[in-house]
Amino acid sequence: MFAFAYHHPEKLSEAVGLLRANEEAKPLAGGQTLIATLKQRLAAPSDLVDLSTVPELRVLAIREGRLSIGAMVRHADVCASPLVRDVLPALAALAGSIGDPAVRNRGTIGGSIANNDPSADYPAACLALDATIVTDRREIPAADFSTGLFETALASDEIVVRVVFPLGGQGVYEKFRNPASRYAMAGVFIWRGVAASGEDLVRVAVTGAGQSGVFRWAEAEEALAGAFSPVSLKGLGLPADAMIEDIHGSGAYRAHLVAEIARRAVARMAAG
DSSP: OOOOEEEOOSSHHHHHHHHHHOTTOEEESSOTTHHHHHHTTOOOOSEEEEGGGOGGGGOEEEETTEEEEETTOBHHHHHHOHHHHHHOHHHHHHHHTSSOHHHHTTOBHHHHHHHTOTTOSHHHHHHHTTOEEEESSOEEEHHHHEEETTEESOOTTOOEEEEEEEOOSEEEEEEEEOTTTOOEEEEEEEEEEEOTTSOEEEEEEEESSBTTSSEEOHHHHHHHHHOOSGGGGTTOOOOGGGBOOBTTBOHHHHHHHHHHHHHHHHHHHHTO
């Protein structure tokens, strides 16, 4: 590692102040990506601002009829929370599928979405569940948060404070794991609810497959809103040239995975 100054603020305002005062400073959440990057000397921040000592970022609660999860809440805590299991069981199940126990006990929801790895799980949940990302200065709809691979709408000195999820409807998350990393080679989060107009509303968010990161599959949403059945997805597909192609699989392979996993997710939901 290169040398850096280490800070452990106890207040959000102090953390924000440190980041704004030091242009090359970086916030440290669970460190699952950043620490490895530092060890490989691929980054040289002047300061690390450890967010684990800010109590406000570890709150998990119902606020104004929505589920609010602090940025520093760990994956293991989301998975084990009786509250999350009760109001958004699909989100709890997703958290329990991330990585392995070591990753789940260190990684955080805020760190995951801020890093915006194209194979991460939480971005799909945020998009499908229509979440709002609350920062130290504004609220960002999930649909506007991801701007590309490892890119978000966050400013360099902006901190995710919490992620807020509306309640209601039914959701499920399915993914095909890379056998080594357990990252999603393709993951699909499907949510089904009722729109304000009274019509059926379906959101299908895909992670791990798209060259531009997480995205909604509009064609699948329209088909499922008409008839919520795996049969409705028959014949639907995604363009292979828009999918990630790497040593783990071709674009065509990932497109096939997305379609198959989406059908499995719908079948699970339809079965109750």
